[in-house]
Amino acid sequence: MSQHRHPGAPGRAGAVPALPDLPEATVARLPEYLRALHALADTGHETVSSEGLANVAGVNSAKLRKDLSHLGSYGTRGVGYDVTLLIEQIESVLGLTQCRAVALVGVGNLGHALAGYDGFASRGFRIAALLDADPSRVGEEINGLVVRHVDELPRVAVEESISIGVIATPAPAAQAVADQLVAVGVTSILNFAPCVLSVPEGVDVRKVDLAIELQILSFHEHRKASLTALPGGLAATDTQEAIGT
């Protein structure tokens, strides 16, 4: 979904870290591999086969090998992958070697939960600022962080060198917040508001809409119900769908 750099372009074969230009589908799975690898490391595994890792990560082993091969050859034939080495490599590719500062805008219901979610800190992200447009919320302390007014964004962005913005506001406010984030130089946004954001080129937006996930499930539920109601109700169906599909 990103670049349009021609595949055959020279590419300045320098000594840089390779800049591998991974397929988007692979990038979306790397975090899952990373989580699985951490779990394996915690249980004392030093190496793991593609088959083993694929099981823990919930994917096909061939797909996993192809994904990893895009990073380079970090496996040993006949043995498998060194868990620690692979963790380092993936973290390096994902840019997680440095802790990234996140600004969270919108401290309502969902924002509160996100502010308190410990899954961020444990995976290389630091919620560095909480912001809200509602003056009655400004000053509130959540998880050791004081909510500041969204207009302080320019100052906060510099002070904390914000890398990623998270929007957890109601939909009508989201576009304005996105504009403010872009204005202070944020180029990666995670949007929980149920609306489409328009941003300039070069800014990445990812969207998470909880209701949409339920609606997709509803469709499959509906379809399954229709099938079993049908006389010719054949055997069903699938297992485990990743969200990135």
Add this chain to the structure above:
Amino acid sequence: MSQHRHPGAPGRAGAVPALPDLPEATVARLPEYLRALHALADTGHETVSSEGLANVAGVNSAKLRKDLSHLGSYGTRGVGYDVTLLIEQIESVLGLTQCRAVALVGVGNLGHALAGYDGFASRGFRIAALLDADPSRVGEEINGLVVRHVDELPRVAVEESISIGVIATPAPAAQAVADQLVAVGVTSILNFAPCVLSVPEGVDVRKVDLAIELQILSFHEHRKASLTALPGGLAATDTQEAIGT
């Protein structure tokens, strides 16, 4: 990602609602179209062209037309689509004509937020039960609903005719909860715990992992930084990525 029904199979061409067998990518976009259509309806639009709807939904107009064509021909050439009619059709396909009952397991930080999220009710879902394994949380009232112990799931599932289960527990508890949900007949699960669930065939699982989204953004941020640091830093890049990619 679902069926393996052979395309050439007879299929019992009955008078049933067609059972259109939509592409998965289309299904994932229909909820977004639905949201966009509701927005248009609220602002008084009676009809909309594919171009107009595509803009609001943040997709290509050709893709939108192809998606809608899978539902049947509900547009009028030279005019566009009737907003109300299209809403009805999509809701029907997604199985949203009846309100679906959702059981939410895990009333921690995230569970609280989900329980209070009004985006569910407004889009055809009713949180019918809150459950938790922690006795100290049982009895608490959230948003007019009392938290019950997860062991009451069998009774609750019948009483409320639960259609979808949402798991918002810590990762170590998630698999056990999934098993319990499956045991009481739930065949659609939305999993917020950062782990892979294994479920029997016929059960759909969708996963939402907030940290993964941030990590994907981190990758792009990292790549952008590397590019601009490079002397040959060409023009950049893209806009707006849907999560379903």
Add this chain to the structure above:
DNA sequence: CGCGATTTGTGCACCTCTTCACAAGCGCCT
């Protein structure tokens, strides 16, 4: 009544992603 403007529905070519299947490589055991 016919014509032009407009918009849908879709055939087609392209591209990405997935999966299979297997050769190449590595370690261990004899």
Add this chain to the structure above:
DNA sequence: AGGCGCTTGTGAAGAGGTGCACAAATCGCG
């Protein structure tokens, strides 16, 4: 040292999704 079993890395085929471009269809107006 040699052979054997295991596992990686990858070529090739297939499946699925995307976007262009255009024919078909509808409306409004003269």
